[in-house]
Amino acid sequence: MSPGRARIPEATVSRLPLYLRVLLDLAGEQVRTVSSERLAELAGVNAAKVRKDLSYLGSYGTRGVGYDVDFLIDHVGRELGVTSDWPLVIVGLGNLGRALANYGGLSSRGFRMAALLDVDPSVVGEKIADLAVRHLDELERVAAAERLAVGIIATPPAAAQDVADRLVAAGVTAILNFAPVVLSVPDHVTLRKVDLAVELQILTFYQHHQARLRAVAGDGEESA
Amino acid sequence: MSPGRARIPEATVSRLPLYLRVLLDLAGEQVRTVSSERLAELAGVNAAKVRKDLSYLGSYGTRGVGYDVDFLIDHVGRELGVTSDWPLVIVGLGNLGRALANYGGLSSRGFRMAALLDVDPSVVGEKIADLAVRHLDELERVAAAERLAVGIIATPPAAAQDVADRLVAAGVTAILNFAPVVLSVPDHVTLRKVDLAVELQILTFYQHHQARLRAVAGDGEESA
DNA sequence: GCATGTGAATAGATTCACAGCG
DNA sequence: CGCTGTGAATCTATTCACATGC
Structure with a gap:
């Protein structure tokens, strides 16, 4: 019972939040136990992958039965630090920053908006999602008041590296x-x-190529 | 070799947009040629990876010299379909949808906002980024008028599957x-x-388990 | 000489398939 | 039995290292 002392593969880590969400949905429907098969179906992955992923956290299933939903939620949540308090700071409150500031469901995952920062005088002072936007120069003050867990950069590209440097200097890791x-x-x-344009270009690459394949032969391709 | 003959690995595809952006930056600085080493540095990846990735598109470099920037831009851009016209439709114009609608730099990558759709009567009719929001029921009409390339879903989670089904029915692939x-x-x-909460939870996982040496799950990490 | 292009080696992730246990 | 847990096999991606050719 040493919860996850072996190093958890990166690919597994990136799926844990997904499993957690599915498990929370199941719990909301009063489901008590779930098989790897069902969990896999709901998460859109392969059942063996689910079992292997969960096995990195420890052996929390019951053979012949499945996994106890609440028990798994507890362990996956613990692994992800859901019960902790994670103060966030958003830098840059253009359209995207605002959208992020208003993003619901963060508090239930242990996140808390600690500060909204910008340099634009017409934005500083504005209230967004119940928080007043402060000037970026106050970053150090904010960081001194509480340990910032995550810095979110939603500035124009030209400012991003400078903001990153300042976040790092302020102790954000x-x-x-x-x-x-x-x-x-x-x-x-x-x-x-997270890069919207990159995501779109990846999509269009496949559109482009599927079109090409179809022109050559009517071969069907799989998509994830 | 003729471009696009062999299947390009998924991991490579996801890096091509990044290379393209770096190359465009270089071209903007009047740089004529670039080595895999320099390109790798700017893209935050390994040089051998850059060479292997580019080799999937064909052999466009010159030994002892490097890659011609404009020539590469042309070929990578062609591979990604940058020169084509990709009509986008956004469904759901809450904070995030608005941010996406106002996202700059899409047109230079071959994208064009074809329609903004929502079901909320207080949003339908509103003008966002020079486009009037139309009702989701007009999706079929929009799709009939032009071949929609990409559908962007920015609705609440409960509506997403239904929207996806309607997009698919309308021919969006x-x-x-x-x-x-x-x-x-x-x-x-x-x-x-793209899931903000998942990204944040992955970050906090690593914070929580910070006894690891470096932990970078996306790409683009580099020491300052 | 020098940087590309690429086989070979390595590392990592996924899937299979079945032993093991409730 | 049924379903987990996991070695082994497979598939994919990354990195090495050097022959190749400008």
Whole structure:
């Protein structure tokens, strides 16, 4: 019963939040136990993958029966730190930043909006989702008041690296970058990025190529 | 070798848009040629990976010299269909949908906002980014008028599957889903998803388990 | 000489298939 | 029995290392 002492593969980590959501849905429907097969179906993955993923957290299933939903929620949630308090800071409150600030369902996952920062004088002072936007220069003050868990960058691309540097200097060690630019951060900082244009271009690549394949032969292709 | 003969690995496809952006930046700085090493540095990946990725498109480099920037832009862009016209439809114009509708830089990548759809009477008729929001029921009419390339779902989770079904029925074969729910689509439809809460939870997982050496799950990490 | 292009080696993720246990 | 848990097999991606050719 040493919860997840073996290193959990990256691919598995990226699926845990998905499993957690599906499990919470099941719990909401009063479902008590679930098989890897059913869980896989709901999560859109393969059943063996579910079992292997969950086995990295420990052996929490019952052979011949399945997994106890509440028990799994507890363990997956613990692994993801859902019970902790994760203060977020959003930098850049254009359309995207606003959308993120208004994103529901974060508090139920342990997140809390700690501050909204921008440099535009016409935005600073504005109230968004019950929080007043403060000037980016107040970042250090905010960081001193509480340990910021994640910095979200939703600025124009030209400002993103500078903002990242300031977040890192302020002690932030996890950054989610929405600006379409490659950021450099020190090794101890975890960085992920979300890029709308990239996602769209990946989609159109496949459109383009499926069209090509169809023109050559009527061969069907699989999509994930 | 003729481009696009062999199947291009998925991982490579997902990096091509990134390379393209870096190349466009270089072209903007009047850089004529670039080595795999430099390109890798700017894209935040390994040089051998860049060479292997590009080799799937054909052999467009010059040994001892590097890659011609404009020539590469042309070929990578062609592969991604940047020169084509890709009509997009956004369904759901809450905060996120609005942010997406106002997202700049899409037209330069071959995208065009074809329609904005919602079911909320207080939103229908509103003008966003120079386009009037129409009712979702007009989807079929829009699809009949022009071949929609990508459907973007930015609705509440409960509505997402229904919207996906309607998009598919209307002939859309590529969907980008921002709703935090697993969608089912037929095999011939390409589906990608972007989920803010999942991204944040992946980040906090690594925060929680910070005894690891570096943990970067997307791409684009580099030491400063 | 020098950077590409690519087989070979390695690492990582997925899937299979079945032993093991409730 | 049924379903988990997991070694082994497979598939995919990354990285190495060097022959190749400008």
